[in-house]
Amino acid sequence: MNELRCKVLVIGGGPGGYVAAIRAGQLGLDTILVEAGRLGGTCLNVGCIPSKALIHAAGAAHGLRAPRALDAIGLSIGPPKLDYARTIAWKDSIVTRLTNGVGVLLKKAKVRTLLGTATIVDGKTATVSADTGETRIVAEHLVLATGSEPVELPTLKFGVDILSSTDALALTEVPQSLAVVGAGYIGMELGIAFAKLGAKVTIVEALPKLLPLYDPELTQPVVRRLADLSVETLVGARAIAHDNGALSVAAADRKERAIGADKVLVAVGRRARTSGFGLETLDLTMSGAFVRIDATCATSMRNVWAIGDVTGEPMLAHRAMAQGEMVAEIIAGGKRAFDHVAIPAICFTDPEIVAVGLSPNGAKAAHGEVRVGHFPFRANGRAMTLQDDDGFVRVVARADNHVVLGIQAVGAGVSELSAAFSLALEMGARLEDIALTIHAHPTLSEAFHESALAALGHPLHI
Numbered sequence: 001m002n003e004l005r006c007k008v009l010v011i012g013g014g015p016g017g018y019v020a021a022i023r024a025g026q027l028g029l030d031t032i033l034v035e036a037g038r039l040g041g042t043c044l045n046v047g048c049i050p051s052k053a054l055i056h057a058a059g060a061a062h063g064l065r066a067p068r069a070l071d072a073i074g075l076s077i078g079p080p081k082l083d084y085a086r087t088i089a090w091k092d093s094i095v096t097r098l099t100n101g102v103g104v105l106l107k108k109a110k111v112r113t114l115l116g117t118a119t120i121v122d123g124k125t126a127t128v129s130a131d132t133g134e135t136r137i138v139a140e141h142l143v144l145a146t147g148s149e150p151v152e153l154p155t156l157k158f159g160v161d162i163l164s165s166t167d168a169l170a171l172t173e174v175p176q177s178l179a180v181v182g183a184g185y186i187g188m189e190l191g192i193a194f195a196k197l198g199a200k201v202t203i204v205e206a207l208p209k210l211l212p213l214y215d216p217e218l219t220q221p222v223v224r225r226l227a228d229l230s231v232e233t234l235v236g237a238r239a240i241a242h243d244n245g246a247l248s249v250a251a252a253d254r255k256e257r258a259i260g261a262d263k264v265l266v267a268v269g270r271r272a273r274t275s276g277f278g279l280e281t282l283d284l285t286m287s288g289a290f291v292r293i294d295a296t297c298a299t300s301m302r303n304v305w306a307i308g309d310v311t312g313e314p315m316l317a318h319r320a321m322a323q324g325e326m327v328a329e330i331i332a333g334g335k336r337a338f339d340h341v342a343i344p345a346i347c348f349t350d351p352e353i354v355a356v357g358l359s360p361n362g363a364k365a366a367h368g369e370v371r372v373g374h375f376p377f378r379a380n381g382r383a384m385t386l387q388d389d390d391g392f393v394r395v396v397a398r399a400d401n402h403v404v405l406g407i408q409a410v411g412a413g414v415s416e417l418s419a420a421f422s423l424a425l426e427m428g429a430r431l432e433d434i435a436l437t438i439h440a441h442p443t444l445s446e447a448f449h450e451s452a453l454a455a456l457g458h459p460l461h462i
C-alpha cells in the first residue's frame with residue numbers, strides 16, 4: 001500500500017471540502033483532498049447547479065407558452081417545441097464545465113486530489129481505495145466534508161418510478177404526471193420546474209402549509225403562481241404508497257385518495273453522510289444524526305474538523321463554503337470563528353424567495369418592539385418592464401435604534417438582491433443607512449430602498 005503524508009486531509013470534494021482544500025493550499029498547507037464521486041459534490045453535480053439549470057430551461061419554455069405576456073409586448077411566435085434530451089445535455093455541459101474548473105482550481109492551489117472512497121482508520125489516518133490501488137494517508141488535520149444524501153420513505157423506496165432529487169434531475173423525458181412528496185426547497189423548486197415543462201404536478205406536504213420554513217406572507221405569491229400553473233397541492237397530507245401509476249395519499253380530512261402519478265419525487269429532507277466509511281471508529285460527539293461542531297467547526301476530537309451538510313442545518317452550499325474557508329485559515333494559525341449575523345436563504349421558486357436574518361415575528365420575540373417596512377413590486381418600474389411585478393421587499397428593524405434585524409423579499413429575480421441584504425445585516429446597518437444610500441434606477445433594488453423608507457414612515461413611490 002502507498003503511503004502519503006500531509007498537513008491537511010479533506011474527505012469530500014463538495015463545496016465545503018473543495019473550498020477548504022483550495023484555501024489550505026493557498027495558505028501553503030500541504031493538502032490532500034479525497035473525493036469518492038465527482039469533484040463539486042452534491043451542489044455542482046446533482047444539486048444547486050443542475051436544479052437551477054432546469055429551472056431556467058423550464059422558465060424559458062413556459063415563457064414562450066404564456067400567450068398573454070407575449071401578446072402584451074407585441075410578440076407572436078409558433079408553438080414552441082422542447083427537445084428535453086438536449087435540455088439535459090445542456091445542463092450536464094454546465095456541470096462538466098464547473099466540475100472540471102474545480103479540478104483546475106485545486107491544482108492551481110497545489111492540492112493533491114485522489115479520486116476514491118476514503119475509509120477512516122483513526123483521527124489522523126485514512127485509507128483510500130481507487131482504481132490505481134490502495135493508499136494510506138497520514139495527516140496532522142482531518143477535515144470531514146462528506147455531505148448528505150436524500151432520505152427515502154419506508155413505503156416509497158427510490159426506484160424506477162420513485163425518484164430522489166438526483167433521479168429527477170437525470171430524467172430523460174418529462175413525465176406526464178408527477179407527484180411531489182415534500183413541499184420544502186427541493187419539492188417546490190423542482191415541482192414548479194416540471195409543471196412549467198408540461199407535467200401535471202401534485203404536491204403533497206405533511207405540515208399544514210407549503211414551504212413551512214418561510215412565513216405565510218412570503219409564500220403567498222408562490223402559492224398564487226402554483227394555481228396559475230394548475231399545480232394541485234395537498235397540505236397536512238401523508239403519502240402512503242405508489243402503485244399502478246397512482247399515489248395513495250391520506251389527506252388532511254383523513255380520507256384516502258389516489259393521485260395520478262407516473263413518477264413520484266420524494267423530497268422530504270436529506271441526512272448527513274456519516275456511515276459506511278469508518279466515521280463511527282472516531283470518538284466524535286454527535287448532535288442527533290449530525291457531527292457536533294463548535295463555532296470554529298472543531299469536533300470533539302483534537303484536529304478533527306467538520307464542515308457543511310454533515311454538521312446539519314442549514315444545509316446550504318454557501319454555508320459549507322464559508323465554513324471550509326474558515327477552517328483552512330484556522331489550521332494555518334488564523335483566529336476565526338463562524339459568527340455571521342445571518343446566512344441568507346433563497347428558494348428558487350417562481351417567484352423567488354429570499355430571507356436574511358429575522359422575520360417580523362422572530363424579531364419581536366427576540367427584541368420586543370420592531371418596525372416593519374414593505375414595498376410591493378407592483379409599484380416598481382423595473383418589475384413592470386420585466387412583466388413580473390408580484391411580490392415585495394420587507395425590512396424589519398428594532399423600533400428603538402432602527403438597527404436592521406431582517407430583510408426578506410419575494411419576487412422574480414430577487415435572489416440577486418440577497419447580497420445587498422446580507423451586507424446590510426453584516427455591516428449593522430440602520431434603516432437610515434439604507435434610506436440614505438442611492439439605489440440605481442430603474443432596478444428591483446429600489447424596492448429595498450423604499451422598504452427602508454416605508455419603515456421610517458415616508459416611502460416616496462407609494
Ligand code: FAD
Binds near residue numbers: 038277319
Ligand atoms: P456535498 O456537496 O454533499 O459533498 C460531499 C462530498 O463528499 C460528495 O461529493 C461525496 O461523494 C463525498 N464523500 C462522501 N463520503 C466520502 C468518502 N468516504 N470518501 C470520499 N468522498 C466522500 N444549496 C444552496 O445553497 N443553494 C441551492 O440552490 C441548493 N440547491 C440544491 C438543490 C438540490 C436538488 C439539492 C439536493 C441540494 C441543494 N442545495 C443547495 C444544498 C447543497 O447542495 C448542499 O448544502 C451542499 O452541496 C453541501 O456541501 P458539502 O460540501 O457539505 O457536501
Ligand code: NAD
Binds near residue numbers: 206211237269
Ligand atoms: P426540506 O427540509 O427543505 O423540505 C422537506 C419537506 O418535506 C418539509 O416541508 C417537510 O415538512 C416535508 N415532509 C417531511 N416528511 C414528509 C412526508 N412523509 N410526507 C410529506 N411531506 C413530508 O428538504 P428538501 O426539500 O429535501 O431539501 C433538502 C435540503 O437541501 C434542504 O434542507 C436545503 O437546505 C437544501 N436545498 C437548498 C436549496 C436552496 O438553497 N435553494 C434548494 C434545494 C435543497
